[in-house]
Amino acid sequence: MRVHIDTTRCTGHGMCEAAAEDVFEVGPDGITHLLIDPDPSQRREVEAAVAECPTRALSVEP
Amino acid sequence: MTQHVTRSASGNPDRPYDELDISSRAFWSTSADVREKTFALLRERGTVTWHPPFQDQLLEDPEDYGFWAVTRYDDLVEVTKRHEDFLSGPGILMENLPAEFVEAGQSIIGMDPPRHTKLRRLVASAFTPKQMRRINDRIQANAAMVVDNLIEALERDGGQTDFVAECAELLPMHNINDIMGVPDGERQKAAHQMKVGTSWNDPELVGETREEVFTSLLGAMGYMHQLASGLAAERRENPTDDLITALALAEVDGEVLTDHEIGAFFVLLTIAGNDTTRQSTSHGLRGLTDFPEQRAWLLGDLEARLPDAVEELVRWATPIMTFRRTASRDCELAGQQITEGDKVVMFYSSANRDEARIERPHELDLSRHPNPHISFGGGGIHHCLGNQLARFQLKALFTELLTRLPDLEAGEPELTPGNFFNVVKRMPAWRAQNAT
Numbered sequence: 001m002r003v004h005i006d007t008t009r010c011t012g013h014g015m016c017e018a019a020a021e022d023v024f025e026v027g028p029d030g031i032t033h034l035l036i037d038p039d040p041s042q043r044r045e046v047e048a049a050v051a052e053c054p055t056r057a058l059s060v061e062p
Numbered sequence: 063m064t065q066h067v068t069r070s071a072s073g074n075p076d077r078p079y080d081e082l083d084i085s086s087r088a089f090w091s092t093s094a095d096v097r098e099k100t101f102a103l104l105r106e107r108g109t110v111t112w113h114p115p116f117q118d119q120l121l122e123d124p125e126d127y128g129f130w131a132v133t134r135y136d137d138l139v140e141v142t143k144r145h146e147d148f149l150s151g152p153g154i155l156m157e158n159l160p161a162e163f164v165e166a167g168q169s170i171i172g173m174d175p176p177r178h179t180k181l182r183r184l185v186a187s188a189f190t191p192k193q194m195r196r197i198n199d200r201i202q203a204n205a206a207m208v209v210d211n212l213i214e215a216l217e218r219d220g221g222q223t224d225f226v227a228e229c230a231e232l233l234p235m236h237n238i239n240d241i242m243g244v245p246d247g248e249r250q251k252a253a254h255q256m257k258v259g260t261s262w263n264d265p266e267l268v269g270e271t272r273e274e275v276f277t278s279l280l281g282a283m284g285y286m287h288q289l290a291s292g293l294a295a296e297r298r299e300n301p302t303d304d305l306i307t308a309l310a311l312a313e314v315d316g317e318v319l320t321d322h323e324i325g326a327f328f329v330l331l332t333i334a335g336n337d338t339t340r341q342s343t344s345h346g347l348r349g350l351t352d353f354p355e356q357r358a359w360l361l362g363d364l365e366a367r368l369p370d371a372v373e374e375l376v377r378w379a380t381p382i383m384t385f386r387r388t389a390s391r392d393c394e395l396a397g398q399q400i401t402e403g404d405k406v407v408m409f410y411s412s413a414n415r416d417e418a419r420i421e422r423p424h425e426l427d428l429s430r431h432p433n434p435h436i437s438f439g440g441g442g443i444h445h446c447l448g449n450q451l452a453r454f455q456l457k458a459l460f461t462e463l464l465t466r467l468p469d470l471e472a473g474e475p476e477l478t479p480g481n482f483f484n485v486v487k488r489m490p491a492w493r494a495q496n497a498t
Contacts (some may be wrong), residue, residue, distance in 0.1 A: 030183025
């Protein structure tokens with residue numbers, strides 16, 4: 001599972017952090033970063049983060 | 063359409079108005095329950111509806127013919143997400159106010175990408191869920207302090223006191239100013255100035271005549287900008303880890319922010335930080351008073367039930383009732399043809415009562431789960447920066463209140479008329495054990 005962050009769109013709302021805190025973290029630069037390459041068992045949280053992103057900055061490849 | 067230029071013209075004289083009134087001062091001087099009767103009828107129209115401009119505005123524009131009203135949940139979410147069609151730069155208030163005043167206080171909430179994207183990032187990391195966990199001890203300590211204050215005020219005032227002044231407005235003030243770095247003493251003055259700056263419909267705070275109102279509003283903005291400039295200059299000399307430092311040292315596209323930009327950001331954070339959670343707290347206590355069975359359910363397992371309860375109290379309060387957008391081009395919305403330059407006003411209080419998405423919307427149900435309320439926004443780029451802070455504060459405060467004063471009751475709230483903030487200006491509170 002590959003997660004892509006569009007750093008031109010992200011404004012660090014942190015909704016992804018709330019949905020999948022082990023995977024995403026907003027840095028001091030105000031942009032979210034991947035903490036790990038998520039495991040397939042985390043797919044549900046990651047997909048929730050993708051769906052909730054207010055700037056549509058996240059996408060996930062199967 | 064040019065970005066970031068405040069604009070009040072909207073629509074054309076030929077478009078017929080919907081017969082239902084949501085534009086009069088009388089309408090916005092009633093209660094949310096009364097207004098909801100009209101919103102329910104508008105939602106039944108099944109689309110967005112065209113209405114005359116807000117009545118007797120501070121700033122009349124002969125080319126302002128009105129606004130589209132977005133009253134349904136799904137339409138509100140759609141407008142929120144179509145930020146390229148529906149801009150924030152021309153203004154986010156339903157009412158027309160002087161551009162000088164508006165531009166002194168809106169900052170990123172009145173911006174569109176790409177500028178919005180870059181400026182919002184400057185403050186984002188101070189409001190994330192993980193950051194809230196890092197400062198949660200401080201939030202909880204502040205909650206304990208303001209409940210200490212409330213208990214003292216109840217004793218001092220013979221068992222009944224003003225809940226807003228002695229509790230509800232204090233917690234958000236301390237927390238947002240701890241984050242920004244405004245010292246104790248200054249933060250109280252800043253909070254008062256911003257109460258003036260957001261009360262353009264309240265003669266008690268801004269005066270009666272148009273001239274008095276303009277003077278009050280611009281005076282409040284001047285005070286805040288001066289305070290921000292002074293604090294920013296200090297932080298450039300002695301940087302700390304607070305938000306004022308972040309803004310003072312920030313570079314965007316290779317340039318530092320101007321004092322006016324820092325001032326406007328400071329005003330926005332002060333208003334948004336002070337004036338939302340205080341309304342949720344006040345409406346929340348009133349809700350717990352009106353529905354004692356809901357309070358009893360919550361007290362049955364406070365810690366486990368509070369997270370859902372907080373979501374429902376935020377829905378119940380809907381602290382911000384409207385946001386405006388402006389069409390950037392001709393486009394369609396809910397089957398209606400929207401013209402470039404048309405104002406589009408979203409009614410959050412209506413969407414939060416939309417039966418299509420919220421079951422039994424007229425019931426306060428603290429166990430509601432999931433709770434898809436849109437009090438923090440419809441999920442677009444302007445989604446509430448402080449939504450996690452609001453949640454942490456409300457959890458901390460209601461934990462303190464309901465543990466130490468489980469029988470605290472609220473009297474009739476005194477509401478400030480207006481169409482933006484759902485303001486509880488004053489509200490008496492007492493302990494039921496003291497009531498006779």
